[in-house]
Amino acid sequence: MLMNFPAKQLPAVHDFLQGGGQMGARMRAHDWSTSPLGEPAHWPQSLRNYVELMLNARQAMFVAWGPELAFLYNDDYAPIFGVKHPGALGRPFAEVWADIWGQIGPIVEQTLSGQASWFEDLLIPMERHGRREDAWFSFSYTPIRDESGQVAGMFCAAVETTGKVLAERRAMAERERLQQLFQQAPSFMAMVRGPDHVFELVNSSYQQLIGHREVLGMPVREALPELVEQGFIELLDEVYRTGKAFIANAIPISLQQVPSGGDEQRFLNFVYQPITDASGQVTGIFGEGYDVTEQVKAEQALRVSEEFNRRILESSSDCIKVLDTNAQLQFMSTGGMEVMEVVDFGAIQSCDWRSFWYGPEHAKAREAVETALAGGMARFQGPTPTFRGTLKWWDVAVTPITGPDGKVEKILSVSRDISDLKKVEEALRKSEARHRAIIEATPECVKLVAVDGKVLEMNPAGLAMLEIDDPAMLKGASVLDVIAPEFRQEWRANHARVCKGESVNWEFDIISLKGTRRHMETHAVPLTMPDGSVAHLAVTRDISARKRGEEHQKLLINELNHRVKNTLASVQSITVQTLRTAATADSAKEALEGRLLALSRAHDVLTRENWEGAGLREIIGQAAEPYSSGQDRLHVDGPEVRLSPRMALALAMALQELATNAVKYGALSNLTGQVRIAWKVEQNDGQSCLHLEWAEKGGPPVQVPKRRGFGTRLIERSLAHDLGGTAQVSFEPDGLRCTVHAPLT
Structure with a gap:
């Protein structure tokens, strides 16, 4: 409550308001007549004391007094008000701080109840600059008692710690960030x-x-x-x-x-x-x-690798060189100096590597450098002398050495001495040429067949056997195309054996492109090709003539066996019949010798003809020769006719009997008689048949014998049987006649 003093007793007004800076001046100039506090002259001493303390303090302070808690504050408190200053002076506490009254009202009530309080860094969101903002304060609320001992107001000493709190928070955040960075x-x-x-x-x-x-x-x-x-x-x-x-x-x-x-x-x-x-x-x-x-570890591995590479360079016999981008020599390996016969590398260092090459090789070296500078790899072979003049052949690889940016910084040139290889290649080329000449000159078929049966190579003799005029026809052709069908299965099986590593010999027939059939004998061996596959290399010869000869020989042997048996049978029959009909031993001997000689002469003719047959004229000549007296009494007339061995022997024996009979009893038994032997070939039902006639004349009168002797039976029976035809002997008055009719088969 306000204290009223008589006018004459009022103390000097505003003494306690002296000083206090701007707020002191404002309080002195303020119209307090409308304020609940009234004029300062009437303020109680307790209030005056706190106001004087507040105004002269250098810390933010305020005093709230009376029932409405009129608000008094000093210069240091003014900034806390913001835009509310200076209008807040003397106004009720709850009004000037209405925006925070909900938070501080209870504290104020507690203070007015006589309980002081202290807060440190208390967050008080407030509106003081036209917007709501967070602010922190450390402050104390102290109750003020009036002269009656009642709490009449409150005193606050405050410090705004917003800056400190925010700084501490920033420091804490920074520490946390640093801690996080430290951990991470x-x-x-x-x-x-x-x-x-x-x-x-x-x-x-x-x-x-x-x-x-x-x-x-x-x-x-x-x-x-x-x-x-x-x-x-x-x-x-x-x-x-x-x-x-x-x-x-x-x-x-x-x-x-x-x-x-x-x-x-x-x-x-x-x-x-x-x-x-x-x-x-x-x-x-x-x-x-x-x-x-x-x-x-990587550096250690690199050092090991570098050491390894160094040893490789030192031990390699290749000439390893490093050139700059102008192709000038910068480095040469130890092995390279030896193979190039270089004593002092300094003498050739910085020389243009391309100048080491001459003629066509110089152009190759120049092109290789250009390729490497463009980022590519080049390779060539050529001869050039060493630094002591020794001519050598070189295999050269030229590659770029790039930097981290991918640009060519150096050029690597590696040259290998291939002189010995070139000598071997030349010797091999000559050897291959010789072998090729031998293969092309050999009369046998030399061929190379792939595992799928396709012909890879074949010499001229083989092409001739297959009657192939153009070697290009072999491209992509299978050897099975010329194998006779009945031999293909066996050929496939043997070909598979060869391609599995066996050497195989076998025979088969081929049919050439022009249809000629040949019997072949082959010797095949496996040959490993450059790609690792196994091919079939074979030497094949045409043995058709040999096979025919073998078959003919076999036939001759069989024929000989047959003829020997027949001859022995004939000799036996001739001997038995001759001895049976001969009157005396001398006549038997004479007749037997004549007949055996006739048989022998016929055998001679057949032997000369390899028992393939004989000419009729030669058989007749052999039979008549012993009886020719040079007086031209034997007349032979007829075409050349080829007889089989069986017919030739039969006719020879018959002519021997007729000639012997003519000499003993017929036309040749005197000096005037004659014998005519004539024959011709006739066609009978499309078959060629021989018609032969023996006719005698001018001999003694002919008398028909009372019985037919061995000679007559030999002619009419044996001859007819052996010829497969007919033979007839007739005793005509003017001379004996014998007619033979037989098919020529």
Whole structure:
């Protein structure tokens, strides 16, 4: 309640409002007549004391007094009001801070009840600049009692901590970000404290490095005992003692990286960085680094590879050269210098490699360089002399050497001495030419047949056997096309055996393109082709003539056997009949000798003809020759007729009997008689038949015998049987006649 003093007793107004900066001036100038507080002259002393304290303080303060808690504040509190300043002066607390009254009203009620309060960094969202914003304050609410001891108002000392809170939050966020970066850093990191190097921080990469062991709060010596004997504890001690950082590159270390597992060797790049306090005293060590094991292994492998390549270069007999992009010589291997007979590489270094080649090879070398510069690979062969003048043949490969950007930086040239190979190739070429000439000159068919039966090659003799005029006709042709059908199955089976590695001999028939059939004998062997397949190489000869000869020989042997048997039978029959009809031993001897000689002469004729037959005229000549006296008493007339061996022997024996009878009893028994032997060939029902007649005249008168002797029976029976025809002997008065009619088969 306000205190009223008589006018004459009022103290000097505004003494307690003196000073106080702008708010002091405002309060002195303010029209308090309309305020619930009334004029300052009537304010109670308790209020005056707090107002004077507030105005002269250098901290944000306010005083709320009276039933409506009229609001009084100082200069440092004005910024808290924002746009509400200065209109808030003297107005009710609940009105000026209506936007936050829901939050602070209960606190105010608690204060007015006599209970002071303190808040630190309290968030109070408020509207003070035309918008709602978060603000933080540390403040105290203290109840003010009037002269009667009743709480008449409240006093607040406040500090806005919005900036501090936001700064702390930013700092915390930054710490969290740094902590996250620390944990997620690809490098391993750890921080140890004190002389015992106790683990304080480790990140995920470090945890992975040490096998995810729990090490925080433990000295390094205990947490990672495998490091003790490797000297790392001493390194930490040295850094802690001297305050100097330690940097290591590719240091080998044995670590247990799998729980309960054995130690594994790794290679690390790391730094031990001392941590100092404000006084410069070392308090800990920060360790950071990378596991470079794979890099070290790669470098080791590279060194091994480079060493291996160096040894290859030194041991290779190829001439390995490196050229610049102008084709100038930059490097030559040791083996290359030897094969090129170079004593001093310096004498040829930077020379144009293309100038080492002459004639057509110079153009090849120039083109090879151009190809390599364009990113391609070139290869050629050619002769050029060494630096001592020895002419050698070279196989040359030229390739580009590119940089990281793919551009050609150098040129690699590798030359191999192939002089010996060229000599071998030349010798082989001459040898192949000789063999080709031999194969082409041989009368046998030499052929190469693929596993599918197609003809790969065939010499001229083979083409002639197949009656092929154009060798191009063989392209894609199967050898089975000329194999006689009845031999194809056997040929396929034997061909398969050859292609499986066997050597096989067999015979078969072929039918040439012009239909000529030949009997062939072949010797086939397997031949491995360049592609790894097995072909059939064969030498095949035409044995048709040999087969015919063998068959003819077999026929002759069979015929001989037959003829010998027949001859012996004939001799036996002739002997028996002669002895049976002869009157005396001398006559028997004479008749037997004549008949056997006739048989012998006929055999002579047949033997000369290989028992294939004989001419009728020659048979007649042989039979009549012993009885020719040179007086031309035998007359022979008829065409040349070919007789079979059987007919020839039969007629020879018959003519012998007729001639013997003529000499003894007939026309040749005197000096004037004559014998005419005539024959002709007639056609009878489309078959050729021989008609032969023996006619005598001028001899003694002919008398018909009372009985027919052996000679007559030989002619009429044996001759007719052997000829498959008829034979008739007639005793005419003017002379004996014999007529023979037989088919010529």
